[in-house]
Amino acid sequence: xxxxxGRPRGLSTAALLAPAVAAAFGGSVxxxxxxxxxxxxxxxxxVRAETGDDTAKKIQDRQRAVERIRKEIASLQFDVDQGKGxxxxxxxxxxxxxxxxxxRGSAKPKPAPDARAKTAAPPIHATTGAS
Amino acid sequence: MTTHVTPELTxxxxxxxxxxxxxxxxxxxxxxxxxxxxxxxxxxxxxxCTRFDPGSALMRANADGEAWHQxxxxxxxxxxxxxxxxxxxxxxxxxxxxxxxxxLGYDRTLPFxxxxxxxxxxxxxARTVRDPWLPGLDPRMRSVQLGADxxxxxGIGKGLAVRLAARALAGAGRGHLIEAGGDCHVRGDGPxxxxxxxxxxxxxxxxxxxxxLRVLDGGCATSSLRIRSWHVNGRPVHHLIDxxxxxxxxxxxRSVTVLDDDPVRAEVWxxxxxxxxxxxxxxxxxxxxxxxxxVDDDGRIDKSAxxxxxxxxxxxxxx
Numbered sequence: 001x002x003x004x005x006g007r008p009r010g011l012s013t014a015a016l017l018a019p020a021v022a023a024a025f026g027g028s029v030x031x032x033x034x035x036x037x038x039x040x041x042x043x044x045x046x047v048r049a050e051t052g053d054d055t056a057k058k059i060q061d062r063q064r065a066v067e068r069i070r071k072e073i074a075s076l077q078f079d080v081d082q083g084k085g086x087x088x089x090x091x092x093x094x095x096x097x098x099x100x101x102x103x104r105g106s107a108k109p110k111p112a113p114d115a116r117a118k119t120a121a122p123p124i125h126a127t128t129g130a131s
Numbered sequence: 132m133t134t135h136v137t138p139e140l141t142x143x144x145x146x147x148x149x150x151x152x153x154x155x156x157x158x159x160x161x162x163x164x165x166x167x168x169x170x171x172x173x174x175x176x177x178x179x180c181t182r183f184d185p186g187s188a189l190m191r192a193n194a195d196g197e198a199w200h201q202x203x204x205x206x207x208x209x210x211x212x213x214x215x216x217x218x219x220x221x222x223x224x225x226x227x228x229x230x231x232x233x234x235l236g237y238d239r240t241l242p243f244x245x246x247x248x249x250x251x252x253x254x255x256x257a258r259t260v261r262d263p264w265l266p267g268l269d270p271r272m273r274s275v276q277l278g279a280d281x282x283x284x285x286g287i288g289k290g291l292a293v294r295l296a297a298r299a300l301a302g303a304g305r306g307h308l309i310e311a312g313g314d315c316h317v318r319g320d321g322p323x324x325x326x327x328x329x330x331x332x333x334x335x336x337x338x339x340x341x342x343x344l345r346v347l348d349g350g351c352a353t354s355s356l357r358i359r360s361w362h363v364n365g366r367p368v369h370h371l372i373d374x375x376x377x378x379x380x381x382x383x384x385r386s387v388t389v390l391d392d393d394p395v396r397a398e399v400w401x402x403x404x405x406x407x408x409x410x411x412x413x414x415x416x417x418x419x420x421x422x423x424x425x426v427d428d429d430g431r432i433d434k435s436a437x438x439x440x441x442x443x444x445x446x447x448x449x450x
Binding site: 119120121122123124125126127128129130131 | 148149152289308310311312313314315317321322327328329330331332333334339340343344351352353355356357358359386388443444446
């Protein structure tokens with residue numbers, strides 16, 4: 001289900017957006033320089049005491065983000081090791097328009113059966129899930 | 132004399148509200164005809180068993196459940212299969228959920244893939260009676276008598292279509308893959324001769340599978356809450372109805388995947404185990420010798436002993 005094709009597209013989009021964001025930011029700065037702030041009291045931002053639960057959740061979220069990125073890197077490394085920047089066959093779109101299964105190429109590593117994930121998911125032929 | 136072999140033939144079409152892929156590897160001379168027959172199997176099951184066409188064989192039989200109705204073979208097989216499944220699962224699988232689905236606002240095809248669906252309905256359970264379902268079945272006349280409660284054959288219909296399509300493709304080549312939403316069937320040792328590798332979708336919608344299964348011959352089905360969930364009168368519900376409550380199952384599971392030689396049985400048990408819930412799934416799968424893998428509401432992934440040998444990769448947890 002890793003959308004290998006999605007990554008380059010995502011990077012390209014980021015690259016295209018970067019100048020526009022920079023220009024917009026620059027414009028804002030220029031506008032702000034010409035417009036001194038109005039003499040109104042800025043309300044003090046509400047501060048909420050962070051509970052232990054909040055902190056634990058943040059850590060958990062970040063751990064999951066790290067895990068996701070780690071998997072993505074492993075998947076990219078797999079492609080690089082295979083000498084390809086993208087899957088050898090076209091990736092089919094699923095009916096819900098989300099990313100599709102990664103087709104299996106002819107060469108692939110053999111993960112140990114029933115091993116908990118230390119690496120990204122191997123290429124697959126089909127997906128079973130909600131329909 | 133040489134036998135002509137085509138490396139691979141693939142057909143993709145839409146049926147039963149999902150995209151269907153039929154793939155034959157090292158296709159023989161009869162493969163094209165077999166693919167046509169397999170596709171026809173889906174079309175015939177859909178036409179006979181849809182609940183969204185009042186003129187379908189199922190809905191005509193539902194309209195007067197106390198009368199006998201001669202029906203197409205596909206409808207007869209689906210009703211007979213549902214009756215068998217109802218007994219085998221001790222009632223966890225119960226197709227008498229149509230009126231509940233309608234009460235929950237699922238009385239038409241809903242645009243589940245376009246975002247959160249909000250509908251209105253009575254929102255209340257339509258049926259909680261616990262009497263066993265014993266439909267009338269007359270194989271000689273190919274007739275059925277469904278009984279007082281209207282029946283939905285959606286899930287088991289798709290399993291049946293996969294089973295019939297698999298039969299049609301049996302001699303078409305060195306192997307085949309049928310992929311129809313949550314239901315799959317494979318035959319042979321796969322394109323790379325090390326099996327067919329099937330990813331189990333993350334029911335939370337994450338991009339990575341929660342597991343990858345290696346399957347040689349047989350069916351695979353997943354019941355999941357990921358897509359067919361909606362809000363009725365502001366209340367979140369989904370399409371997997373627990374016959375014990377007459378409402379959406381709330382057993383603490385997000386998805387269940389089952390492997391079985393027969394795709395109908397895989398479909399039936401994936402649904403029944405999800406309805407059984409987190410507290411019962413492990414002992415029930417063990418007791419019935421089922422190869423099952425499930426994801427609970429906390430994202431934890433677990434599996435039965437029968438499934439372990441088919442898992443070639445597994446995520447740490449679902450997100």
